[in-house]
Amino acid sequence: MSTVAKAVSLLEHFTLGEPEIGLSDIARKAGLDKATTRRLLVALAGHRLIEQEPQSRRYRLGAGLSRLARIREAHFPFTRLAVPIVRELAQETGETVHISEFSAGALLTAHVELSAKANRVNVDVGQVLPLHGTASGIAFLAASSDEAVKAYVEKPLQAFTQHTVTARAKVLEAIRLAAARGYSRSLQGYEEGVHSVAAAVICPDGHPIGTISVASPISRVDDAAAAAQGEAACRAARKISARLSGEA
Amino acid sequence: MSTVAKAVSLLEHFTLGEPEIGLSDIARKAGLDKATTRRLLVALAGHRLIEQEPQSRRYRLGAGLSRLARIREAHFPFTRLAVPIVRELAQETGETVHISEFSAGALLTAHVELSAKANRVNVDVGQVLPLHGTASGIAFLAASSDEAVKAYVEKPLQAFTQHTVTARAKVLEAIRLAAARGYSRSLQGYEEGVHSVAAAVICPDGHPIGTISVASPISRVDDAAAAAQGEAACRAARKISARLSGEA
DNA sequence: AATGACGGTTCAAATAGTGAACCGCGTGGG
DNA sequence: CCCACGCGGTTCACTATTTGAACCGTCATT
Numbered sequence: 001m002s003t004v005a006k007a008v009s010l011l012e013h014f015t016l017g018e019p020e021i022g023l024s025d026i027a028r029k030a031g032l033d034k035a036t037t038r039r040l041l042v043a044l045a046g047h048r049l050i051e052q053e054p055q056s057r058r059y060r061l062g063a064g065l066s067r068l069a070r071i072r073e074a075h076f077p078f079t080r081l082a083v084p085i086v087r088e089l090a091q092e093t094g095e096t097v098h099i100s101e102f103s104a105g106a107l108l109t110a111h112v113e114l115s116a117k118a119n120r121v122n123v124d125v126g127q128v129l130p131l132h133g134t135a136s137g138i139a140f141l142a143a144s145s146d147e148a149v150k151a152y153v154e155k156p157l158q159a160f161t162q163h164t165v166t167a168r169a170k171v172l173e174a175i176r177l178a179a180a181r182g183y184s185r186s187l188q189g190y191e192e193g194v195h196s197v198a199a200a201v202i203c204p205d206g207h208p209i210g211t212i213s214v215a216s217p218i219s220r221v222d223d224a225a226a227a228a229q230g231e232a233a234c235r236a237a238r239k240i241s242a243r244l245s246g247e248a
Numbered sequence: 249m250s251t252v253a254k255a256v257s258l259l260e261h262f263t264l265g266e267p268e269i270g271l272s273d274i275a276r277k278a279g280l281d282k283a284t285t286r287r288l289l290v291a292l293a294g295h296r297l298i299e300q301e302p303q304s305r306r307y308r309l310g311a312g313l314s315r316l317a318r319i320r321e322a323h324f325p326f327t328r329l330a331v332p333i334v335r336e337l338a339q340e341t342g343e344t345v346h347i348s349e350f351s352a353g354a355l356l357t358a359h360v361e362l363s364a365k366a367n368r369v370n371v372d373v374g375q376v377l378p379l380h381g382t383a384s385g386i387a388f389l390a391a392s393s394d395e396a397v398k399a400y401v402e403k404p405l406q407a408f409t410q411h412t413v414t415a416r417a418k419v420l421e422a423i424r425l426a427a428a429r430g431y432s433r434s435l436q437g438y439e440e441g442v443h444s445v446a447a448a449v450i451c452p453d454g455h456p457i458g459t460i461s462v463a464s465p466i467s468r469v470d471d472a473a474a475a476a477q478g479e480a481a482c483r484a485a486r487k488i489s490a491r492l493s494g495e496a
Numbered sequence: 497a498a499t500g501a502c503g504g505t506t507c508a509a510a511t512a513g514t515g516a517a518c519c520g521c522g523t524g525g526g
Numbered sequence: 527c528c529c530a531c532g533c534g535g536t537t538c539a540c541t542a543t544t545t546g547a548a549c550c551g552t553c554a555t556t
Binding site for chain 2: 002003004005007008009011012014015016019020039040043044045046047048049051054055060061062063064065066067068069070071072073074075076079101102103104108110125126205207
Binding site: 035 | 513
């Protein structure tokens, strides 16, 4: 394991639920020596990726991350442009809606608008979604090049629930269907009891960069409702794609 | 130089003006070997801190940064809570207003609302401001502990313009004045022709975490206008501080 | 066809990383 | 009251990772 990978893995132990961690604690979590951990944290702190609370001496994520994220966002304003449309879609469907951004072979949840209903699907920002097994992933693959799809389905596909589609032929079939009608649909492929539909957001250069997805408790959705959600997600995705290419 | 420091320094070569860089180019800029640079970039990409454009093979900042920044922001919602108040203050004063966040011995510009006037001060998000020589820095020091101030002024203080105050005694005097009246004032201490006032934003635990600052062309501001801006910045800073401690 | 710049790879040499043992400190239980 | 424990932090001999000159194939330019 490279030193850099170790350092970055330290960053990934800070979560929404545990945003500050002590030295010994993070060393244990990361499986590294305390001395090594500290050296890495100090190196990260020198570039503001980590900060240390002066009193408790605990560590937390640093302001430099916000700075870098803003630079990325300025060049790649996916989240900023998409949020209002996510909100609209959440209003329209009454369900939880989230957008994901493709990165390193998976989708990263970038923004979530939760349904107002008591019985709703919860999704966390930052969650990593596999390409197969989620509606978002299938929609993304449907908008990807044939080579990219082929490369992806050749690797072994993990099952997340009893309903996850892992057979290559069936995954390809789902991708074809999604490509034909513009949105994908997944029933409990990643989480038990969750129904979702998704559509891909396309960059001006023609490549997909992410997805928008509607997730509902499976009990609330029949085929007609799913089709309506799918069409709505499709329209929302097109709206975001249009904004990305500079249209107001 | 540690490997981690090298890897992180690669991230810092991506800027608003140059958000995508080729391998040889970034190796040159960072002063590292091409092979080393690539190995570091690949390690960073493995954790989504860097992405590679598949076609051009150029590198850019990755979605993982947005993810980490969101985790930080959830725990430390300074920017989110402050933006509306920055906007109000920009409206009220008609000048450029920005907030900065303290990190690793300096202030990082986190958000900017530019003046609508043609003759205005421009500030870039991400810019690093020294503690002495800027109104923001003096305001921040005025809200810091005596030990922190002492530790800071003991180091040599760089001059950025002919007007930068670098004499220890004068800096301490400026800090005292800022502490007494709640806001600081700087005339061309960091950039020629720029007048600014600033006030510190205080965390619920009593420590300062950042500043809010109004920057104008020096020709437009007399003592009375500066006092009015200072009072307004002070009110804005208090409002942000109140929001941070949970008040609506 | 030759040139040069690009992204990417290799492997022996050299440098940076590692971790067991240590320090001083604060805390909570016996 | 004090002792044991866990904390953050430091040291230094040992070792594994990092390094970079030289390499390859490709592409655009001349």
